[in-house]
Amino acid sequence: MTTHGDSATRAGAPAVAARTGATTGDDQPAHAADGLPAALTGLRAAIGAARFPLALPSAEPARHAATSLTDQLDDYLLPRLARLDAPLLVVVGGSTGAGKSTLVNSLVQARVSAAGVLRPTTRSPVLVCSPTDAAWFRQGELLPGLTRTTEPSEQPGTLHLVTAPALPPGLAFLDAPDIDSVVDANRALAGQLLAAADLWLFVTTAARYADAVPWELLRSARARGTAVAMVLDRVPPEAADEVAAHLSEMLAEQELGASPLFVLPETWVDGQGLLPDRITAPLSDWFARLAADAEARAAVVRQTLDGALAAVHPVVEGLAEAADEQVTAADALDERVQAAYRSAERSVDQGLRDGRLLRGEVLARWQEFIGTGDFFRGLEARIGRLRDRVVAAVTGRPAPAAELRTAIESQLVTLLRGVAAEAA
Ligand SMILES: Nc1nc2c(ncn2[C@@H]2O[C@H](COP(=O)(O)OP(=O)(O)OP(=O)(O)O)[C@@H](O)[C@H]2O)c(=O)[nH]1
Ligand SMILES: [Mg+2]
Structure with missing residues (x-):
């Protein structure tokens, strides 16, 4: 790991939230107020019922935005608000073959998610947590649309739930399908899973770190104030400093300079397909500290939650505008129909007289x-x-x-x- 990784590690877990300016004070955060879950439930019902049937230019984007918002309310915001002390969910995202599954397996010291040479390998998400936290993830408050399975499944709409005794309580990893997949369903699912994350762990490689799609997602994470940590994986030792410096620059340009960056050199995987401890140590130490520190975890949750809540407002405004446009267009159409039949009535009247x-x-x-x-x-x-x-x-x-x-x-x-x- 380079200086970038070291400095990130030294900065410690609570810094993820503090440096990006989220609410980390002792005051009761606004979202803990009793009215908020009820207001969001009402909003969810209203948006779920909203239709945009007229083919206006704003209709399709509005339908899409409404679906994303209801998904995020169901998948993350409502369950998270209902249980602010639920385990922290780290969603591991990135390009296919970046080594996400290998990394997750190595962090939890068990082969919980298949890694492989065929691209893409991970088709269905795998959630790994401490046995202590299994009940929370199994009950399906979070990501309720995904059916929990105890075995790996190729079925769409499933979430393979695994426990790993090596993982401390309070922290869970979700190994997601690749974000820029040739498989449409993978891409859509990866987006949905990232929207349900308390923390995004973005895995990229020396070969792929400048790709467009990950940066698009990172920008949207930044816009929403989502807590993000980066992993530059499988870096040839001779290129480590140069590539890490460039990636740091890119992160700073995108106002993501505060996100921790971990640089993992290229190495051999062992017979189990796991990375050597010395390679993953900076990352696993960072997560161990996060797991051990309830305050630090809460700060990360609050950062992402506050960001997600703040992002709801402009989306709802956009939906309201699109809904108004539908009403205006419907009224205009109605007026034209009325006018056409009024004129028809006059024609009949005239026809009878003239x-x-x-x-x-x-x-x-x-x-x-x-x-x-x-x-x-x-x-x-x-x-x-x-x-x-x-x-x-x-x-x-x-x-x-x-x-x-x-x-x-x-x-x-x-x-x-x-x-x-x-x-x-
Ligand atoms: N030598 C070496 N091989 C690695 C390393 N990380 C991953 N691999 C191998 O690279 C291949 C892809 O790794 P995966 O962990 O499956 O990658 P992934 O990001 O999960 O890929 P998708 O599931 O397709 O999105 C596997 O064959 C791994 O064994 C590494 O650090 N060193
Ligand atoms: Mg994988």
Whole structure:
């Protein structure tokens, strides 16, 4: 480990929160207030019920943001607020092959997560905790959408729960699938798991530390105030100083300079696939101190929790704006429908008044009606009806009055259909 790692180690665990300016005072943090879980539960219900059905430009991003927010509320914020003293969850994320599983196995001194040469190896997350903490993680308050399994599983939506006696209580590791995977589901899951972390342990290598996707995620972690620690893994000894210096620079540029950086030199794994103790010592010492210090753990939790809560507000504002846009657009559409049918009504009215119906078939029938003298005789309804019956009986065809009426009806139907179709 280089000076960067040493200084990080010396800084000690509580510094993760203190240096990034999170609330670490003794005062009761705002989120412990009774009203907050209830308010967030109400918010979760409102956002869960919100729909953005009209295809406006803001609809798809809003749907996506709403899903991420409800996931984060369910996966992390609500369970964490319900139990602030629950064990600290360290989510180990990074590119495929960076050595995440190997590192987790080495930190807990057991092969709890399969490491391998095929990329990507880890498809389903593995959560390893002390036997003391197993009940909390098993009960499924945290990440409730993932089914706990006691055996490794390739099934999507599962979380393999393992206990490791070497791991002290109060600290758990979650070995996540790779963040920039060719497997879509891996990427989405890694994002979800990172959102459920109290602390992100980002593992990268000398070959991959400048890749775009990890930096995108790190920036979002920074924006949310999530506690982050970096591991530069498998570094060729001759390149260690240079690469570590460059990575430190990049972290500082992204305002992540306060995050501890551990540099692990390339080494051989033992017959169990574990790294030698001397390689992982700085990292395992750091975690041992964190595990032993409830205050330091609480500070990390508060940092990430405060950051996540602060990030909720702008997301909700964005959702509210998108919802308003939906309402405005729906009102505008409604107004257009109303206007179209109002105009249709006027067309019918006009059509009835302006003699438009008196054309073609109707006109012919009208002339016939007038020509046969029906018009005058029709003035006397009873006589007219009698005559109609007589004519119909004699000629076998309907009287001109009936034909006229049929023609008017069919013309009226045509008019109504026309204007209705136009309005529709
Ligand atoms: N020699 C050596 N091999 C390592 C080291 N770390 C990991 N490996 C090997 O590199 C390969 C990939 O390691 P994994 O731990 O599976 O990597 P991963 O980050 O979990 O990869 P995904 O699960 O695909 O995301 C495995 O064959 C490991 O044995 C190391 O420090 N030295
Ligand atoms: Mg793995």
